[in-house]
Amino acid sequence: MKIDTPLQAHVAEAFAPLNEAAAAHAFPAPGALSAALDKASPPGLVGEVAPGKTPLITRMFTTAAVDMWMRGVHSFLISASLTNVSPIWASASGYYSSHYSVRAIAHLLGFFQLFTKKKIVRLEFRSGHFVCSFGAKTTHDREHRFYWKAVKASPLFAGDLFFTLNPALDESDVGHRDRANYADHLPGFPMFRPLNAADVRTRIERISEIEFLAPPIPRVSLYPDLESVQIVAYHRLVRFRSLVDTVVGTENRFWKVQRNPPWARDFMDFQLTEEATLRSEFTV
Numbered sequence: 001m002k003i004d005t006p007l008q009a010h011v012a013e014a015f016a017p018l019n020e021a022a023a024a025h026a027f028p029a030p031g032a033l034s035a036a037l038d039k040a041s042p043p044g045l046v047g048e049v050a051p052g053k054t055p056l057i058t059r060m061f062t063t064a065a066v067d068m069w070m071r072g073v074h075s076f077l078i079s080a081s082l083t084n085v086s087p088i089w090a091s092a093s094g095y096y097s098s099h100y101s102v103r104a105i106a107h108l109l110g111f112f113q114l115f116t117k118k119k120i121v122r123l124e125f126r127s128g129h130f131v132c133s134f135g136a137k138t139t140h141d142r143e144h145r146f147y148w149k150a151v152k153a154s155p156l157f158a159g160d161l162f163f164t165l166n167p168a169l170d171e172s173d174v175g176h177r178d179r180a181n182y183a184d185h186l187p188g189f190p191m192f193r194p195l196n197a198a199d200v201r202t203r204i205e206r207i208s209e210i211e212f213l214a215p216p217i218p219r220v221s222l223y224p225d226l227e228s229v230q231i232v233a234y235h236r237l238v239r240f241r242s243l244v245d246t247v248v249g250t251e252n253r254f255w256k257v258q259r260n261p262p263w264a265r266d267f268m269d270f271q272l273t274e275e276a277t278l279r280s281e282f283t284v
Helices: 005-019 032-040 055-081 087-109 143-153 173-182 197-209 226-248 253-258
Strands: 047-049 111-114 119-126 129-136
Touching (some): 005 119, 087 111, 087 173, 111 143, 143 173
């Protein structure tokens, strides 16, 4: 799958400043991006922040994207560890792994939902500069649909069957999440037998090697459908990592450290087995 020139330039320029400082101190304080966007937001519903005033915001869009991806990795480890312990939380944490991956890609593409101002923020690389534009949030811009819609609208992911619009239907991630979180009278609970580290590694390795002809989007009617939840979550994690690897490379000081979280190295290597028709091999 070829990465178009505008996206390549956007991602490359967004990561470039993070190659100039130590990766250990690259992440800002919690909520820093929201606070910066809140401060930069124009008085009206729409407006732009001029080039030259966005370097810090641009940097935080990038660190926020990587932070969200790392949350996805962490949530996936939790889901794998709960596979035989709690179908409810294995399913819910598996869904959130997917959501965090999608939100990470959306931030990488330059999208952010500013909850405090009820605005949608768009970061765009134009004529050698990043510009932030602000628009009004609508009733259709719920977080778990907005970020998915933003990713699906990208030419790079429009044809990728692992990414959907996430409607609340039977075959959808969010519909399946809603069943796990809110439905009454869920199926019975298994005996509480926590997995050990070896079991977590074995589970993730198995998920990474399952072959199929079409992405098994979780179905509400098949709840808890854990295998499907975990398969699509894992593939989405790998998509983000592969995209950044392809554009930025693995020598960027920040990404070189963050692409292999130390707390995940003993459990997953981000490899997978995939049908040729579903494979997403990014090129520039």
